[in-house]
Amino acid sequence: MDFAFTEEQQMLQDSIRRYLESGYGLEHRARIIAGDEGWSPRTWAELAELGLLALDIDEDDGGIGAGPVGTMLVSQATGAGLLVEPFHSSAVLATRVVSLLAQGERRGQLLDALGSGEAIAVLAHEEGDGWDAPLETTAVSEGEGWHLRGRKACVYHAPMAHWLLVTARCDDGVGVFVVERGADGVDLRAVRTLDGQRAADIALDARLPPDARLGAGDATAALEQSLDRGIAALCADALGVLDRILTATVQYARDRAQFGTPIGRFQALQHRMADMYMQVEQARSMTYCATSACLQDDPASRREAVSAAKVIVGQAARRVGQEAIQLHGGMGMTDELDVSHCFKRLLAFELRMGTTDEHLRRYREAAQADAA
Template identity: 40%
Template sequence: MDFDLSDEQSLLKDSVSRWAANTYGTLDPLTAARTEPLGFPEARWSELADLGLLGLPFAEADGGFGGGPVEMLVVKEALGRVMAPEPYLASIILGGGALRLAGSADQKAALLPGLMDGTARLAFAHGEVQARYDLNDVATTARAVAGGFRLEGRKSVVLNADAARTLVVSARTSGARRDAAGITLFLLPADVPGVTVSAYPTQDGGRAGDVTLSEVFVPAHSMLGAPDAGLPVIERVVEGAIAALCAEAVGLMEALHGLTVEYLKTRKQFGVAIGSFQALQHKAVDMFVALEQARSMALYAGMMLEAEDDAERRAALSAAKVQINRSARLVGQTAVQLHGGIGMTMEYLGAHHFRRLAMIELMFGDTPYHQRRVVAAGGLVGAA
């Protein structure tokens, strides 16, 4: 099997990597970007639109570029390498993914042009405080009324909620709280009466918010996909986000490993560079091995993202997340140990990589959660 990038994919990688390095190559511009009201400069979001990255995953028939999983992984790895704060995961992969998978022709025509040119953004308001990682646990309700529905409930830790013009909201239209059936998705403007967004910074320097819905009216034509059938769409959206996080983590680990090796070459103790100590060399090699294991599983996640067999795809994505989590913890903790005290100071770029890796480890399922999913599936297909 050929794992080399095509000429077009190589050009995409060079383009986005160049933009990322020129924009966020050091800590100062990253810190300045995070102090913006929305947690990122809107001018930078427009630059991503000019590069074609915001339209990358959408079909050519809808005005996009028809990029697949490999193209998305190339982009997320490059953005992850510099911890670009723009809401690519929240708006394009999560919110945009739901619109791409379940949107009607009219909904796509209304929203995709703004989404792709950077003038509109989406947020995926699904998670709830009691649900933890269970995607079917939805307590928010949608009560049928004349002309539409009334939404009531609360969504937690909605990524970049305060930057979104439109929310993709899940609500229960039938069944009990944990039933698989009965969940429906809606497109909801963020500024309609009854919607309250309580935004806050996250531990990794990003932004999120809790969304409260109080008797919010949503017209029937704002339903995204079929009624009571939102869970399969949600699952596919989250699977895409997991693959994207795998690629982002590879970029982060690669950058952190490079910073660590450079530090070992320049930091001196007893009159020599500490990189000359064999024990520390072994630690750096351990980091590299974990990075390459993660890279292999990120590629596997991308390959399996469009697999038709649901059980096979879910097991593959969970297995990839397990390896990414393990590698992220080893690389992050080892980098801190090799740096010493400076490795945990916010004035050092590597500490920010460490924080983001720690957050990725918990997003959309921690290691025990995904291990249980792989075991429940009987392991990876074809494994002994």
């Protein structure tokens, strides 16, 4: 398979890398995390100026239309930069849901607001009972509106969102509802994630207007496509972190001297770093494979490839992260080194959008269905 990128795609990735390297260092990031909001509106506005928030909006809707490959390349850069702003939650996942489901004048309004950075939206889907657990949140038609009841668990970047895209069971299947974050009957309990980002557990008992639902009919297919593309982009984010933590570890082994020689010359440590490199390259190949599957129209193949990537990247995240900390010693856990921040982000990745074990089970079921 040819994994070569076009000149335009490579320039897209290089531009965001340069931006993050020049203005998003560890000290700047630490100040953002320590703040009350946990994100930087200024950084968000600058990402909008670069066109990155319209990255996954089709050209017909006024966006860049970079597709899964462009999204993957930018996600690698945001991962390597340890970005805490809601790029993945809003510009990738929520924007794709809106693109697939919203219609008419409202479609343009929502996409324009998301692409310009004027508004942030997040998908509130998981309920804390497992990634693939049946939806318990319900939306019942009442009069001219909807009564939405249920709960959502650990919704990334919900505290800073303008809109929550809430999934719920309806009489005709699964629906996605646009809910104002501060609406009556919406209770958010903000939490800080392991890697310093912001999320929230959400309790819902809200009455919504009739146009709160995105699209008409069962939204299962659109939701599954959006989630799979979101997982592929999340794997790319983790790949960027893996590249950064591997580079930092190799450089440390070159610089750190013990017994009068750099520790990188010790054969035992060379073997461990070679194994780290192989883990990262396997993660890279599977991320590319998942991204390629998102370009196809076969949901079963896409589901299988995406879950396989989440498993392989998850295993690499744990193995490479632990090796990096061990090779750095106790100082690897301090906030002064980027290794500790990379390690926490990789741990959080393994739990986000389905654990490694959950996707291993999903892959097995998809493979068995494909064989049948």
